[in-house]
Amino acid sequence: MGKYNQDFKVLTKRELCANTYHFKIQAPLIAKKILAGQFIMIRPNENSERIPLSICGWNREEGYIELIIMSAGRTSTEATIKEVGDSFKDVVGPLGQRSHIAKYDGACVLMGGGYGTGAIIPTARDLKEAGNRVIGVVGARSENLLLMVDELKDACDEVYLTTNDGSIGIEGFVTHALEEIQKKEKVSSVLAVGPVPMMIAVANMTKEDGIECWVSLNAIMVDGTGMCGACRVTVGGKTKFACFHGPDFNGHEVDFKELMTRQKMFVDQEKIAMEAFTGALEK
Amino acid sequence: MANNKRPGPSAKERMAKPRNEMPLHSAEERIRHFNEVPTGYSLEQAMDEASRCIQCKKPDCIGGCPVGINIPEFLLQLEGGDVAGAAKTIRQNNFLPAACGRVCPQDKQCEAVCIVGKKNDSVGIGNLERFVADYEREHDLDRMPEIAPDTGKKIAVIGSGPAGMTAAYELRVRGHDVTIFEAFHRGGGVMVYGIPRFRLPLEIIDEDLKLLEEMGVEIVYDMIIGRTLSLDDLLETEGFDSVFIASGAGLPKMLGVPGENLNGVYSANEYLTRIYLMHANYFPEHPTPIYQGKKLAVIGAGNTAMDVLRTGKRLGAEVTCYYRRSHDEAPARSEELEHAEQEFIDFKWLSSPIEFIGDENGFVKAIKCEVMELSEPDDSGRRRPVPTGESFTDEVDTVVFSLGCDVNPTIPDSTRDVTTNKWGIMMVDPVTYHTSKPGVFAGGDTVTGGSTVILAMGQAKTAAKYIHEYVMGNFEYELNVPTDPEAPGVQWGFAK
Ligand SMILES: Cc1cc2nc3c(=O)[nH]c(=O)nc-3n(C[C@H](O)[C@H](O)[C@H](O)COP(=O)(O)OP(=O)(O)OC[C@H]3O[C@@H](n4cnc5c(N)ncnc54)[C@H](O)[C@@H]3O)c2cc1C
Numbered sequence: 063m064g065k066y067n068q069d070f071k072v073l074t075k076r077e078l079c080a081n082t083y084h085f086k087i088q089a090p091l092i093a094k095k096i097l098a099g100q101f102i103m104i105r106p107n108e109n110s111e112r113i114p115l116s117i118c119g120w121n122r123e124e125g126y127i128e129l130i131i132m133s134a135g136r137t138s139t140e141a142t143i144k145e146v147g148d149s150f151k152d153v154v155g156p157l158g159q160r161s162h163i164a165k166y167d168g169a170c171v172l173m174g175g176g177y178g179t180g181a182i183i184p185t186a187r188d189l190k191e192a193g194n195r196v197i198g199v200v201g202a203r204s205e206n207l208l209l210m211v212d213e214l215k216d217a218c219d220e221v222y223l224t225t226n227d228g229s230i231g232i233e234g235f236v237t238h239a240l241e242e243i244q245k246k247e248k249v250s251s252v253l254a255v256g257p258v259p260m261m262i263a264v265a266n267m268t269k270e271d272g273i274e275c276w277v278s279l280n281a282i283m284v285d286g287t288g289m290c291g292a293c294r295v296t297v298g299g300k301t302k303f304a305c306f307h308g309p310d311f312n313g314h315e316v317d318f319k320e321l322m323t324r325q326k327m328f329v330d331q332e333k334i335a336m337e338a339f340t341g342a343l344e345k
Numbered sequence: 346m347a348n349n350k351r352p353g354p355s356a357k358e359r360m361a362k363p364r365n366e367m368p369l370h371s372a373e374e375r376i377r378h379f380n381e382v383p384t385g386y387s388l389e390q391a392m393d394e395a396s397r398c399i400q401c402k403k404p405d406c407i408g409g410c411p412v413g414i415n416i417p418e419f420l421l422q423l424e425g426g427d428v429a430g431a432a433k434t435i436r437q438n439n440f441l442p443a444a445c446g447r448v449c450p451q452d453k454q455c456e457a458v459c460i461v462g463k464k465n466d467s468v469g470i471g472n473l474e475r476f477v478a479d480y481e482r483e484h485d486l487d488r489m490p491e492i493a494p495d496t497g498k499k500i501a502v503i504g505s506g507p508a509g510m511t512a513a514y515e516l517r518v519r520g521h522d523v524t525i526f527e528a529f530h531r532g533g534g535v536m537v538y539g540i541p542r543f544r545l546p547l548e549i550i551d552e553d554l555k556l557l558e559e560m561g562v563e564i565v566y567d568m569i570i571g572r573t574l575s576l577d578d579l580l581e582t583e584g585f586d587s588v589f590i591a592s593g594a595g596l597p598k599m600l601g602v603p604g605e606n607l608n609g610v611y612s613a614n615e616y617l618t619r620i621y622l623m624h625a626n627y628f629p630e631h632p633t634p635i636y637q638g639k640k641l642a643v644i645g646a647g648n649t650a651m652d653v654l655r656t657g658k659r660l661g662a663e664v665t666c667y668y669r670r671s672h673d674e675a676p677a678r679s680e681e682l683e684h685a686e687q688e689f690i691d692f693k694w695l696s697s698p699i700e701f702i703g704d705e706n707g708f709v710k711a712i713k714c715e716v717m718e719l720s721e722p723d724d725s726g727r728r729r730p731v732p733t734g735e736s737f738t739d740e741v742d743t744v745v746f747s748l749g750c751d752v753n754p755t756i757p758d759s760t761r762d763v764t765t766n767k768w769g770i771m772m773v774d775p776v777t778y779h780t781s782k783p784g785v786f787a788g789g790d791t792v793t794g795g796s797t798v799i800l801a802m803g804q805a806k807t808a809a810k811y812i813h814e815y816v817m818g819n820f821e822y823e824l825n826v827p828t829d830p831e832a833p834g835v836q837w838g839f840a841k
Pocket residue numbers: 101111112113114115116117129130131132133134135136137138139177178181279280281282283284309325326329332333336
């Protein structure tokens with residue numbers, strides 16, 4: 063194997079909550095280049111689909127990247143069943159643009175749901191380094207589904223937790239935390255990464271309040287490099303490629319309805335693919 | 346060898362012989378699978394076809410070939426049954442003959458200027474190139490070229506399509522240490538994820554990639570230059586003496602009409618990549634999905650459109666081509682258009698889509714087209730389509746745009762000193778293919794904005810010659826890299 067052919071080995075694996083794992087993957091070249099807000103494409107195995115994943119951390123010297131993978135269907139499950147010492151067949155990146163980093167007068171509020179809680183950590187660090195007060199908000203249905211809270215606390219000045227059932231933190235949604243924060247201080251910029259309904263709620267609320275809002279769009283992707291247009295999203299009335307122009311966009315301009323529709327493009331096939339896979343596993 | 350000394354029939358008799366038609370699978374059969382459509386000549390047929398060449402004293406066909414294959418020579422060898430010799434002759438100029446014999450637009454190149462073709466059907470040069478290459482592969486003839494002693498120079502090639510493969514070959518033959526960096530997990534470029542398997546089987550491309558590796562070229566996958574490593578990394582920290590950019594075009598054009606982001610609407614790149622790179626036609630063994638509609642509309646009538654039409658047919662859809670001009674203006678290679686027409690594909694000429702209509706779930710359910718007519722020829726002789734004011738609506742459940750590509754901005758975006766024109770095409774010196782960045786050359790679709798395998802190869806060959814001079818320290822040219830953002834990409838002048 064030559065100098066550049068990399069072995070994307072699983073260095074560590076940790077369960078964060080049901081079906082969701084934190085992985086450290088050996089990928090020295092990507093680790094050197096990755097920036098906050100960017101993502102990678104992986105193929106767990108030969109013949110797997112290519113899927114996009116955010117990066118929640120990296121170590122440039124030791125040459126690894128950190129991922130949070132939730133098994134949502136076939137390919138993410140192919141990834142989450144990898145163990146330490148196994149390798150991912152392909153890892154490509156870094157892809158997409160860096161998150162928007164600037165110096166604001168008010169606080170920056172970064173909101174994460176699911177794997178999004180990991181994805182906002184590098185951006186939180188960069189915003190803090192740029193001299194901002196950075197507040198993290200993590201939302202989940204219940205306490206046992208909150209993840210990466212300690213890591214987020216390290217990167218932020220303050221972290222709010224919200225749960226729908228009130229088992230910990232503020233009862234309700236991440237938007238309730240944003241209301242609380244706004245009662246106390248001026249908020250200049252918000253980034254939301256998570257399920258689309260959460261991003262819609264945050265976008266709507268910040269629009270009313272006149273606060274800048276960034277969202278990271280999880281469009282369906284194939285190549286992740288701008289070659290195919292699978293990831294088309296409409297932003298400000300114009301077609302953009304989420305993989306190339308994004309994944310972060312101005313939340314006030316995103317056509318979320320179209321995004322949700324396009325995410326459902328292959329639901330029938332996804333079921334068949336998953337059944338074929340679990341069927342093969344059982345055998 | 347001069348005409349009159351040649352044994353056998355006279356030139357007149359040769360010219361009168363009918364062309365050996367390429368045997369094909371029947372249309373009814375072939376639309377049920379992805380196997381190759383033509384089955385290839387037998388040795389007898391090939392020798393007979395080669396004997397139709399009259400060995401012109403001043404053969405135009407060589408000039409009609411963008412890489413200048415000595416066509417009369419290989420036909421003469423083939424006529425005498427010396428297939429190995431014919432293969433050697435072809436390989437002097439073309440290291441991808443099995444691919445080129447299948448996908449080159451011979452009807453616009455060598456065969457268009459064939460003298461026999463003036464009175465009769467031209468000699469089947471493409472079919473014969475294919476025969477020779479297949480024979481060579483099937484009989485395991487030695488394809489290894491002579492490789493010059495190591496020069497100690499390191500050259501990076503970006504992209505493993507035909508341009509990158511050719512440059513790597515040419516540079517390795519000259520004794521350089523060559524590494525290809527490829528963004529995808531497999532090599533071959535658009536030959537793999539554009540051109541369908543029923544026109545170009547994977548084994549052929551893989552054999553050629555294998556030959557490169559056997560020659561000592563290193564191919565690195567999953568490596569996006571401009572992302573994983575930058576051009577500056579290659580030149581400064583990674584120790585490459587020169588870089589050849591062969592990253593293709595790869596940015597799909599859309600029409601900009603309402604409804605084009607509905608579910609079920611794809612670019613040709615996405616549709617073909619899902620199938621030919623990710624094997625969605627073998628879903629779910631290969632888990633990448635494709636929405637398998639019953640009624641597929643394809644917009645455009647170039648090679649890509651023909652490939653999408655015929656692919657859709659093989660996936661079991663009813664397919665229709667919508668094109669705003671007429672049959673005679675269709676830019677596809679004539680054989681492709683003919684094969685598509687045989688395969689029960691419907692063509693709606695003079696139809697320009699103006700809207701896609703969706704159902705309540707956001708899936709496309711109909712296409713609305715404006716009926717066009719052709720204007721009188723303009724100064725350039727081209728008849729432009731103009732709307733008649735009439736329109737029609739067809740029910741469809743899948744739409745694929747096949748409108749060509751612009752150039753992907755990944756590399757120029759990451760390295761501002763490689764200049765592009767306003768369409769993203771990389772600007773190069775038209776003689777040497779040197780870009781605006783010292784030591785960096787470019788060729789293939791990335792400098793033309795989308796052309797053909799053979800033109801990409803021809804450019805790579807020329808560039809390789811100059812890259813060699815560059816790394817050996819005798820590259821002294823007055824470079825002329827256009828700076829005007831309106832400047833066109835590289836054009837190639839050869840037989841029309
Ligand atoms: C920029 C970006 C960053 C992401 N980061 C993460 C992350 O850090 N961790 C994580 O667990 N997930 C992340 N995702 C989502 C992840 O890519 C999908 O969960 C995964 O592709 C699902 O594939 P599957 O085969 O397991 O499931 P499937 O059964 O195929 O699909 C389940 C759902 O996932 C979505 N999806 C399916 N295929 C794709 C695809 N190729 N691209 C995008 N979405 C798809 C669809 O909405 C689908 O309904 C990210 C997505 C994007 C676009």
